[in-house]
Amino acid sequence: MKLLNTEIKNAVLQSMIDNLDKNRDAIIAANKRDLDAFDRDDQALYDRLVVDSAKVDDMIRAVKEVKDQDDPVGTVISEDKLENGLHITNKAAPFGTIMIIYESRPDVTIEAAVLAFKANNKILLKGGKEAHHSNEELVKCWHQSLQDNGLAESWIQYLKMDRPTTQEFLRNPDQPLDLIVPRGGEKLIGFVKEHAKCAVLVSGRGNNFAYIAPDADMEKVIPVLINAKTDKISGCNALDKILVDENHPKFEETLRAIEKALTDKGVQIVASGKVIGQLETNEKIDNEDVWYEEFLAMKAAMTSVNGLDDAIDFINKYSGGHSNIILTETQADAEKFMEQIDSAAVYHNASTRFTDGGQMGVGAELAISTDKLHHRGPLGLKQLVTNKYYVLGNGQVRK
Structure with a gap:
């Protein structure tokens, strides 16, 4: 793949900033067509679908953030000279072609493409049908920006495929694919893993938990739980499950205080048989599968441990x-929890809503990876490269 210099990449991104602003009304009008056709029964997906003027501003901000970041391609990771005279340099290198499959959110069309392009990757965008008109309008802006700077539209491609066509493409792509990122629910991830013939980096589901220790400070607990649960129910970093330690000196009082604080905000509480007798709710959890479920709704499950x-x-x-x-207020317990919990991000006395590229200093993100290879957590610009060893010799042979 041809390596573009940083100046031309940044020129494309500046054109994109201008084109997003210039075509703001057309983008919002296209989004309205998608919204009008969408079934609002799924509030979380509807929220993700909306593009208004403020969202266009966020898109512009994301492009500008990436434009202002250092180009990761060619960054020296390590350098060494061996006794035999070989000079070995390990440098960051593009993946090549990345495919992202995502549902609903048109802003992914911006964030995924800007990150992939700045890291010198081609990207194939497979958005959901519910955002078709929005995505088409946004990709028009990308193609105009590429044309403005003498580059081919093939750097950023929009794929309009139904499920069977997508399945066949994953099995037999018509161009090289180096990495696929499925950004959505369990069914989408399973579908891609089953059919893909290249590396798959999973942007996993949420289903996040909070553990309330016996010494937890309720002046911290209540605001953290409310923020984590209600700030954005459609976010994969939203809270779903609450575990209260039965050794808490005010166990029942704590259960009821948490329930009241959340129900006052409109959250539906479901509870296990272990705690439902101490709560106002009568919605009992009878199926273990509930504990695996990501709610994406104003709903939370409670139990004790x-x-x-x-x-x-x-x-x-x-x-x-x-x-x-x-x-908890016990540092040693917090450290043990954070070391032993197997997740991309672990928190002590803070809301899960901070698991976000912008909040964590990464900037725009392609996804939140729950895989362990090659990266876990927000996938920003620095994470959208692989590496390559450059070995310079003078006739050396291995003996």
């Missing part, structure tokens, strides 16, 4: 490996 180890085991069994919280 017996100690820190029980909490760790419970979370590691059921969570999506995304973001989990411990609320």
